[in-house]
Amino acid sequence: MFKINSINASSRKTQVTQIHIVIDLPVFSPLGPPSQISGSNIRQKQNLRRQVSHCHISMHNIREKRKVQCVTGSALMRNWNLQGGKQVPTLCLFSVREFIENLPQDLKVDFHEDSTRMSLQSVTLTSLVSHSHLGLISLNSSSTALQQQQPVKGFVCCPRRISFSSAAGGLEWPQLKQPGISSRASRRPNRNVAERNLGIRAAGMDGSEPSSEKYIMINDCNGRMGRAVAEAAIGAGLKIAPYTITGGPVPEEPLDILGSKVKVCGKERRDEVLDLVRKQYSGLVMVDYTVPDAVNENAELYCKYNLPFVMGTSGGDRERLLTFARSSGNYAVIAPQMGKQVVAFQAAMEIMAKEFPGAFSGYKLEVTESHQSNKLDTSGTAKEIVKSFQKLGLDFNLDQIGMVRDADSQIAMGVPSEHLGGHAFHTYRLTSPDNTVEFKFEHNVCGRSIYAQGTVDAVLFLMKKIEEKSEKKVFNMIDVLHEGAMR
Ligand SMILES: NC(=O)C1=CN([C@@H]2O[C@H](COP(=O)(O)OP(=O)(O)OC[C@H]3O[C@@H](n4cnc5c(N)ncnc54)[C@H](OP(=O)(O)O)[C@@H]3O)[C@@H](O)[C@H]2O)C=CC1
Numbered sequence: 165m166f167k168i169n170s171i172n173a174s175s176r177k178t179q180v181t182q183i184h185i186v187i188d189l190p191v192f193s194p195l196g197p198p199s200q201i202s203g204s205n206i207r208q209k210q211n212l213r214r215q216v217s218h219c220h221i222s223m224h225n226i227r228e229k230r231k232v233q234c235v236t237g238s239a240l241m242r243n244w245n246l247q248g249g250k251q252v253p254t255l256c257l258f259s260v261r262e263f264i265e266n267l268p269q270d271l272k273v274d275f276h277e278d279s280t281r282m283s284l285q286s287v288t289l290t291s292l293v294s295h296s297h298l299g300l301i302s303l304n305s306s307s308t309a310l311q312q313q314q315p316v317k318g319f320v321c322c323p324r325r326i327s328f329s330s331a332a333g334g335l336e337w338p339q340l341k342q343p344g345i346s347s348r349a350s351r352r353p354n355r356n357v358a359e360r361n362l363g364i365r366a367a368g369m370d371g372s373e374p375s376s377e378k379y380i381m382i383n384d385c386n387g388r389m390g391r392a393v394a395e396a397a398i399g400a401g402l403k404i405a406p407y408t409i410t411g412g413p414v415p416e417e418p419l420d421i422l423g424s425k426v427k428v429c430g431k432e433r434r435d436e437v438l439d440l441v442r443k444q445y446s447g448l449v450m451v452d453y454t455v456p457d458a459v460n461e462n463a464e465l466y467c468k469y470n471l472p473f474v475m476g477t478s479g480g481d482r483e484r485l486l487t488f489a490r491s492s493g494n495y496a497v498i499a500p501q502m503g504k505q506v507v508a509f510q511a512a513m514e515i516m517a518k519e520f521p522g523a524f525s526g527y528k529l530e531v532t533e534s535h536q537s538n539k540l541d542t543s544g545t546a547k548e549i550v551k552s553f554q555k556l557g558l559d560f561n562l563d564q565i566g567m568v569r570d571a572d573s574q575i576a577m578g579v580p581s582e583h584l585g586g587h588a589f590h591t592y593r594l595t596s597p598d599n600t601v602e603f604k605f606e607h608n609v610c611g612r613s614i615y616a617q618g619t620v621d622a623v624l625f626l627m628k629k630i631e632e633k634s635e636k637k638v639f640n641m642i643d644v645l646h647e648g649a650m651r
């Protein structure tokens with residue numbers, strides 16, 4: 165059984181420089197070279213599949229490597245013979261262009277020379293079926309990028325150099341071009357201890373290079389916002405790291421988020437997990453949607469591992485959060501509100517307060533916020549907006565914000581019943597001392613998609629900052645909006 169474990173493409177500057185295809189290969193029983201195996205000998209053919217090994221095929225841009233280096237199937241064969249049928253990781257180097265040019269016509273690869281990222285998601289492996297004559301070998305697309313694909317039979321990859329196909333029932337391997345090349349991958353341990361303990365294979369942990377695709381890790385993917393962000397991120401072309409840290413019970417089975425498997429880890433393992441993702445996913449951005457009690461320690465942990473983060477969780481000690489994040493020299497976006505239009509309203513109130521301080525002196529302010537019954541804290545958004553009203557002259561303490569959490573009151577105030585489990589209704593009412601003038605501001609949100617989209621915007625904003633190597637700073641969503649980074 166051939167099993168594609170991962171396909172990752174990476175780039176340096178504008179050139180795609182690397183593609184890693186990690187596949188499981190059958191290890192042959194010592195029957196001699198596969199080409200000697202007769203097609204009619206079914207038992208021998210079955211022996212081909214006795215064990216499974218890993219083959220690491222990396223394609224590098226030869227413009228950087230001048231010499232084309234290639235370890236072909238023959239080398240695999242030789243290694244198998246040498247190593248008595250043991251696992252043989254093999255490295256293969258050749259140009260991306262060459263790889264693309266040699267792909268079978270009907271294997272679609274979306275390749276843009278000038279793009280900074282190459283998406284292999286469009287590799288249509290099912291089309292490879294037509295290039296296989298060997299029913300015994302099947303290719304299972306199990307990588308994140310490919311998991312939507314059906315299992316297919318056979319694998320032809322760059323026919324001039326690597327070919328898995330059958331002629332008269334056996335396997336034919338191209339001649340070894342550079343017999344002396346040793347495998348970088350073969351010198352590596354196959355699985356890192358932390359990764360093995362955690363139980364899900366992280367990109368690059370199989371001996372290949374760390375991934376340079378755009379990854380985010382979300383805590384807690386099992387929470388409502390965590391899941392919404394994960395789905396929005398996948399929709400935006402980001403990858404989800406296969407771990408999440410939770411505060412509650414740890415399910416045995418990994419979560420399946422639109423096909424991406426995410427292992428849930430208890431918070432006692434957070435150091436182990438963060439150390440692993442830090443090493444494996446360069447440029448990874450953390451996203452936090454947990455609980456108010458976890459805000460400070462989580463942010464401090466992300467800073468400890470130098471992981472840029474988006475803190476969407478409300479509550480906690482905000483003063484301590486900002487002071488710590490600012491002094492840590494890390495990139496972060498911290499905001500209790502991610503919804504673009506609400507952020508714009510928040511920004512407008514800030515501008516008004518700055519331009520017209522005290523304009524509402526003497527007025528009375530009433531603030532009411534309604535959220536799903538299990539929201540633990542007072543709306544962080546309301547607290548933020550109240551700060552502007554205070555500057556406008558309103559005498560109001562944060563603990564005067566009225567919280568509505570019971571369904572009857574929520575229905576009475578107009579929350580649709582289907583959104584009782586996920587809504588955020590805010591009302592700010594300002595009345596003049598003689599009750600002759602009233603201002604009422606409302607922002608009523610049902611569901612969570614507005615925040616999930618905004619969170620992805622914040623992630624992309626941070627990724628850009630990191631890529632540009634701009635100053636390490638703590639931003640808020642008004643900064644993201646100001647930069648035109650909200651879709
Ligand atoms: N910035 C914004 O725009 C928005 C912010 N929010 C805020 O996001 C936060 C989460 O909201 P929501 O997703 O609805 O809440 P949920 O209760 O659905 O999710 C919170 C998750 O965090 C987990 N958790 C608890 N403690 C920890 C910990 N120490 N480390 C990691 N995970 C932990 C919980 O696990 P368990 O339940 O098992 O304990 C739960 O799965 C809230 O503070 C909310 O106000 C929400 C919407 C928008």
Ligand SMILES: O=C(O)C1=N[C@H](C(=O)O)C[C@H](O)C1
Pocket residue numbers: 478500501502535536539542543544545546587588
């Ligand atoms: O818990 C929520 O749901 C929300 N929390 C944020 C907050 O506390 O302001 C944002 C929005 O209100 C939804």
